[in-house]
Amino acid sequence: MHNQKMIKPHINQHIWLLLIGIVIILGVFLRIHVLENTVIDSPIRADAHDYFHYTKNMVEHQTYSRKAASSPTPDALREPGYPFFAYFFYDANAERFVAKVLTAQTIIQCLAFLLLTIVLYQTLGGIYTFFVSLLLWTFPHFITVNTYFLTESLFLSLITMILVFSALLSKVRTNKQNLYVYLVLGVLIGITTLVRPSFQYFALFYLVMLFVWERKANYQVILCVLVALLPSLLWGIRNMMALGEWSDSTLMINGLYHGSFPMFMYNNDPSTFGFPYRFDPLASEVYQGVSHTLGIIYNKAINSPAEYLQWYLAGKQMFLWQWDIIAGQGDVFIYPTLASPYYYEDGIAYFTHSVNKTIHVFWMLLSFAGLAVIFYRMWKQQLNTNPFIFMAASIFLYAILIHIIVAPFPRYGIPFKVCALIICVYTIKRAIEWTTKRSA
Template sequence: MTADPDQNSRGSLRWFPAAAALVTLVALAMRGIYLIGADTPIQIAGDINDYVNYARNLGEYGVYSSSAPSAAAPTPDGFRPPGYPLFLLLPMKLAGFGPAWLPGAQALQVLFSSATVLLTMILGREWLKPGFAVAAGALLAVWPHHVVFASTLLSETMLGFSVVLALWLTAVAWRRQSPWLALAAGLAFGYASLVNTLVVLFPVALVALGLLRRHPKIPLTLAAGLVAVMAAWSTVSPAQVEGSRSNAHRAQMNFVQGSWPLYHAAWRARRQHESAQKVIEAIDEEIILVTQSPREGLAAIHSRVAHAPLRYASWYLLEKPFLLWDWDIRLGSGGFHFLPPRASPYDNQPVFRATATMLRLGNPLLFALAGLAALACSRGWLPKSSIPFAPVMVATFVVYVTLVHTILQAEPRYSIPYRPEQLLLAMGGLSLLSSATVRLIAWTSRRWKGNE
């Protein structure tokens, strides 16, 4: 995978900004229409309760706690990281903690989600031709999960924005060898890590990549920015919390749940079928065992896996990697919704319905194209590789999050923040195929003429 030869050409500079602006406006319109047109009677439920409680308790009591509002002082906990509650705290404070904060937060998320589309195209231009970069942005602009979650008070939108921003700043810092941009990238990665702690280890991979390519200055400066953000939060964060409301317990819970192929189906059917409820109870018992005695818990998991090794090999090697990038949200209302709407533009607007149908059908192909590009970028880890840094970094990130969620828990909702990078890789794979097709046609033409 090589850099775009006309990246700085006058022609691409002439039309790419206009195309990128148009796609961004489409993204803004889609998200705005959904925000206004969707009838979702329940706006705060499930995981959203935790985020809202964290933000409200932090703003009103100065305590980072997911406890429900009450007369008593809340008890601090660290079950979820603080990045998204800190975002929610802004509209809450602006609204004086009144009910107007909720539409304010949704409007802000619509803007950040649309900005993510623009950043995706700009990041793509670090190596893709303008047409492929715009195509990736256009796909993201109309991607139903992104449209819906821009109005959903969950962390996916802010995580997606901060990750794309961090990757773009890193790519430009590498190209320009700018420590200041690398520091800014580290700060962006730091915020992303506060939104989702699974991101925090990725800069380690960037440092390793920089050392392999013999350019350690940029990734090391980036790591310094990341450490600065994490250290700043640690000075004001609650004391280390143990037990069922710690972040470590959440990781253990996800690990156990993700090791059960039946978990999602059982969770969805737990109120209708006694057998499904029994599966959930068995999973909960295993979570308790892993939490209280990790050695005994891991032994129990090993024993379960050993009874059906081929089933679990298929689960971890084939099913879970694709499940992360699949379509239907398992832990929610289904489809591309977390909260169940009574009606939405996807029910009554032809453009919304058509884009959802086409993208659902094309999702497996995009997965395959992204895999092709990631495979092509694998040589980029070698010293003195001719493959540009930006696509190698993006491919490494997609592989990294896929591996992490395969180990822990994989479900399509968790891929929403990482869809920009996957779509860029997919367009990179399409670019590879188109170039190979052109070369094959040219070779066939030469052979045909030589035989005349």
């Protein structure tokens, strides 16, 4: 009888591992299927156009420039992370070049998600990992971002790797090993900052959060933060040498200004939805500088304080975390998409899309509730959670706070949803454990 009791947990464990393996295979299949059968209308457009020419000019002219010219001049509009990634796959044939990059970022995402799934299994156990894996591997937004020559896919993979390495902090046994993990985390955070500039303040934010959590910050954490800041420092030095200025403030101005229109409309006019700045007569003035832009936003907010307060504290989060992409095609598509497996009603992709869309709002709301509980209990020192969950919660909270300031386009929230997923399932696990303990 005793042997039978010992065998049963192992059988259950193997069943969950088998189910998780099936989910992973499904996720890999969906990524290959969607990548091979998606057709984008003019894929090298808008932001993708800039990334394409940055890479092309680095290879052909040894100049970091987004200009399509025979003698391009250097600039610093966009961070160099994604163009440097694409650099390794450059091909003179544009179509072949783009295909190589899209394939590479899809493979990297699969590997990153595989490592994350292993970490989740070790942290949450079989049953919870199975359910979070279903969402992680089939979530349509995570899959479709691989089909664009844009930063979202690489940014998502880097955030995933930050989570994976943060999990090692609970497994190392010596201070030396702990230091090595923090150094790798610093490098990953630094590289991620060069892919998505809105992440540039996370290293300092993480330091503050650790101090709040542990009421102290050891030298290993401080070293991690310093390493994380180094890539941005080197990029700033490059800009000073090449351009005579530390950075190009255009994107910061865009982020502040584009995010200042309540409900993404100009004067509440539905016909301006998604692109309100195109209808604002003050649009030409904002590029006089960040301070001037803030002045314009301040004057608007003073005239309608209640509307702007509601927008900045609640409305922005509603848009950032919603399902439908705006300022793009809509649904899960950024650029106009002529063909996609998600269009075919009789396919597995369409089925997973429908299921995910139905439950999306529920797990997002649960993740917000879980985040609030986690940090409340940490603040009260009632919860000693592990570094992996802490990192996921910190990144999730950072995304919420930074997009109170800048434009909350739903596209920008996609990579951060991997953290929201983890917090959601962790919350369910803790709630069930608490309920079971109370009823025992």
